[in-house]
Amino acid sequence: MIGSIATNQQPRVTHQAPAIFQNSKRASRAMMMLGVIVLLLSTTLGLVSSSSHRAAVPQTSKQRCFPDDFLLGTATAAYQVEGGWNLTGRTPSIWDDFCRSRDNVQCANVADDMIHRYVSDIAIMQAMGLSSFRFSISWSRVMTWHDATQRMVRNDAGIAFYHDLLDAMRAAQLTSVVTLYHWDLPSALHTHMNGWLNASIVGHFNQYAELMYDEYGAKVDFWTTFNEPWSFCVGGYGGGWHAPGITDSDTATYVAAHHVLLAHATAVQTHRSKHLTSKIGITLNSDMALPLDPTDDRDVEAAERKLQFSLGWFLNPIVHGDYPAVMKRRAGHRLPRFTAADSALLTQSYDVFMLNHYSTNVVTDCASTTYVQDVYMLDTVFI
Numbered sequence: 001m002i003g004s005i006a007t008n009q010q011p012r013v014t015h016q017a018p019a020i021f022q023n024s025k026r027a028s029r030a031m032m033m034l035g036v037i038v039l040l041l042s043t044t045l046g047l048v049s050s051s052s053h054r055a056a057v058p059q060t061s062k063q064r065c066f067p068d069d070f071l072l073g074t075a076t077a078a079y080q081v082e083g084g085w086n087l088t089g090r091t092p093s094i095w096d097d098f099c100r101s102r103d104n105v106q107c108a109n110v111a112d113d114m115i116h117r118y119v120s121d122i123a124i125m126q127a128m129g130l131s132s133f134r135f136s137i138s139w140s141r142v143m144t145w146h147d148a149t150q151r152m153v154r155n156d157a158g159i160a161f162y163h164d165l166l167d168a169m170r171a172a173q174l175t176s177v178v179t180l181y182h183w184d185l186p187s188a189l190h191t192h193m194n195g196w197l198n199a200s201i202v203g204h205f206n207q208y209a210e211l212m213y214d215e216y217g218a219k220v221d222f223w224t225t226f227n228e229p230w231s232f233c234v235g236g237y238g239g240g241w242h243a244p245g246i247t248d249s250d251t252a253t254y255v256a257a258h259h260v261l262l263a264h265a266t267a268v269q270t271h272r273s274k275h276l277t278s279k280i281g282i283t284l285n286s287d288m289a290l291p292l293d294p295t296d297d298r299d300v301e302a303a304e305r306k307l308q309f310s311l312g313w314f315l316n317p318i319v320h321g322d323y324p325a326v327m328k329r330r331a332g333h334r335l336p337r338f339t340a341a342d343s344a345l346l347t348q349s350y351d352v353f354m355l356n357h358y359s360t361n362v363v364t365d366c367a368s369t370t371y372v373q374d375v376y377m378l379d380t381v382f383i
Contacts, residue, residue, distance in 0.1 A: 073132030145188030
């Protein structure tokens with residue numbers, strides 16, 4: 001996984017990047033390319049970069065020094081690495097349920113056994129010369145469902161694990177980047193209230209986020225509310241290849257994403273109200289999109305559309321308070337709308353922006369629906 005952190009104090013990244021969502025296609029394509037160049041420069045050695053100032057441009061090819069505050073690190077996701085699926089009072093997440101219901105999905109009951117090996121893991125990070133570690137907190141480990149009140153309540157044994165992990169990181173002088181949600185929704189929230197398809201999830205997530213700020217606020221350097229909402233909203237609520245595996249709705253993908261965005265903005269507002277020294281943002285993912293034929297307006301528009309439906313879907317609301325125009329036009333009534341209060345809450349709801357980038361796609365316009373897997377893909381219409 002490759003990622004980049006850009007602070008909200010750096011207009012060259014956080015405020016110019018949204019120019020790809022303006023009307024000028026020429027300016028848009030130029031900014032898309034600039035964004036890729038910046039990202040590639042930041043990922044030559046690995047994972048995360050953070051700077052409050054512009055680094056000097058090397059004068060010769062031999063000068064390849066990063067800024068003093070450049071962070072080289074690694075990243076994990078709780079369900080993928082922790083193991084200990086039934087330890088410290090942890091209760092099932094939707095991924096525990098999903099893996100047991102699919103023949104071709106292996107459960108991560110042990111995984112990398114980080115719950116027992118984190119001390120040696122941190123020692124390895126030190127030996128490698130890493131300076132940061134991004135990990136996610138398992139909501140199912142730090143909170144558990146309470147039937148009487150119909151909400152999640154704290155689980156002290158699970159909370160203690162992350163205190164121990166953060167203390168070990170601080171002793172090793174590792175900068176902490178903590179993800180609140182990396183796809184592992186507590187099963188009870190899905191079973192009792194339909195998870196991200198229910199608007200009340202926003203309040204549940206904020207309650208969880210506030211507990212985490214209160215517990216770990218003095219120990220965390222960076223927070224990210226969600227990791228790759230595109231992945232779990234499309235894969236979990238449209239395509240069906242991610243938990244919870246929903247495929248029978250033409251609106252679920254958009255509804256889930258809408259609630260994720262509102263949960264993000266609410267959690268950011270709560271973070272800011274506590275006046276913590278840490279920074280907060282969201283981690284998005286997007287491949288680059290280039291037109292198959294740059295002289296064909298249809299391909300150029302398809303490449304732009306691909307970026308709007310992946311990166312713009314989430315970035316535009318947190319910067320400008322609304323969805324990209326092309327999404328509203330093509331998805332129509334199936335795409336929820338933000339109220340004026342929602343837009344105000346969303347606008348500039350980030351201190352840092354984090355991006356996971358994996359590949360570049362060559363895109364052509366596609367009038368055929370032969371390869372369309374779900375309604376979301378039908379709206380984008382590109383291959």
